[in-house]
Amino acid sequence: MRAVFFDFHGGPDVLGYREAPDPEPAEGQVLVRVEAVGVNYRDVYERAGAGYGSPPPAVLGAEGAGTVVDTGERVAWVAVPGSYAELVAAPREQLVPVPDGVGSDVAAASLLQGITAQYLCADSYPVQPGDWVIVHAAAGGVGLLLTQLVKARGGRVIATTSNEEKAALARKAGADEVLGYEGFADRAREITGGEGVAAVYDGIGRTTFSAGLTALRPTGSMIIYGAASGAPEPVHVSTLQKLGSLYVQRPTMNTYLRTPEMLQTRARQVLDLVARGDLDVRIGARYPLEQARQAHEDLEARKTTGKLLLVP
Numbered sequence: 001m002r003a004v005f006f007d008f009h010g011g012p013d014v015l016g017y018r019e020a021p022d023p024e025p026a027e028g029q030v031l032v033r034v035e036a037v038g039v040n041y042r043d044v045y046e047r048a049g050a051g052y053g054s055p056p057p058a059v060l061g062a063e064g065a066g067t068v069v070d071t072g073e074r075v076a077w078v079a080v081p082g083s084y085a086e087l088v089a090a091p092r093e094q095l096v097p098v099p100d101g102v103g104s105d106v107a108a109a110s111l112l113q114g115i116t117a118q119y120l121c122a123d124s125y126p127v128q129p130g131d132w133v134i135v136h137a138a139a140g141g142v143g144l145l146l147t148q149l150v151k152a153r154g155g156r157v158i159a160t161t162s163n164e165e166k167a168a169l170a171r172k173a174g175a176d177e178v179l180g181y182e183g184f185a186d187r188a189r190e191i192t193g194g195e196g197v198a199a200v201y202d203g204i205g206r207t208t209f210s211a212g213l214t215a216l217r218p219t220g221s222m223i224i225y226g227a228a229s230g231a232p233e234p235v236h237v238s239t240l241q242k243l244g245s246l247y248v249q250r251p252t253m254n255t256y257l258r259t260p261e262m263l264q265t266r267a268r269q270v271l272d273l274v275a276r277g278d279l280d281v282r283i284g285a286r287y288p289l290e291q292a293r294q295a296h297e298d299l300e301a302r303k304t305t306g307k308l309l310l311v312p
Helices: 041-048 104-124 141-152 164-173 184-191 209-214 237-242 260-276 289-300
Strands: 002-006 015-019 029-039 064-068 074-077 087-091 132-135 156-160 177-179 197-202 216-224 247-249 283-288 307-311
Touching (some): 002 289, 015 289, 029 104, 029 289, 041 289, 064 104, 074 104, 104 197, 104 283, 104 307, 132 141, 132 184, 141 156, 156 164, 177 184, 184 209, 197 209, 209 216, 289 307
Parallel strands (some): 132 156, 132 197, 156 177, 197 216, 283 307
Antiparallel strands (some): 002 015, 029 064, 029 307, 064 074
16 A cells, blocks of 8 residues: 655655555454545644654554445544555544445545534533634634534634635634634624623634633633644633633543544534535545645645545
8 A cells, every 4th residue: 555654753844655565454453445534733743743643653644534445334533543545454443434425535524623623612612502602713624614513502603714715614604703813802802792702712822822812701711622823822820810710621532532432422423414414514625645745734834724635
């Protein structure tokens, strides 16, 4: 098979595409032919050495969809190491069935980011009818799905985007208001009549975190689920007191999928929504597997919208 390796931690230039032995499934594993690979910021963190995934040298990635070689079952996954490849040996308990009518590309595009969006608005801060929330990077993969799920729960979304093309996508997903990043906290307070928002869902990090705290209503929740611009500066607990007894959470998928049963339940919820047409999944771009480096460059440059896929 062929696969995308990183032999050292670093930028996109460390990614290489080359031949590798076919994986041999261990006990409890099956061999899966990969049909679509999800590209995520966790892959950037893995490549850069930020505490995710496998140490180099290794095949990158963790999300994808395909077909079990021995049985023909259509499956998807979010946490199988070495997914930037034509074949993976996957633990059976980490595979979820793909419903009829959902293609492998859509399954790979929806699962990790869909599960993330689902636990953000149902668990990290459970959105209540009428709540105003901020969704940063609302035209990204998580942002578009999160906006839809917040609206389905009766919430109201203030979306942030970097240009008008992305703003149009956020509005199409259901955002009530769309702002640029400059001065977003002050505008959010104006929109909410001075009260502030119930929650900020922030996957950007350093450049938005501090301002986001000032946009929250008393006892509001800052949910910092990613760090596309770098990790935020530490916040002193006295700051949370002064700004209104605020909550801050840094959720991770490992927590919300810590048992196979939790994985299956959350994956089924997301894929069923997709299958029924109640969750629209935008695939922003498809790249051949050998162009993984370009996909990473585009993702980090924030040139993309929706989900990026690699196609073996």
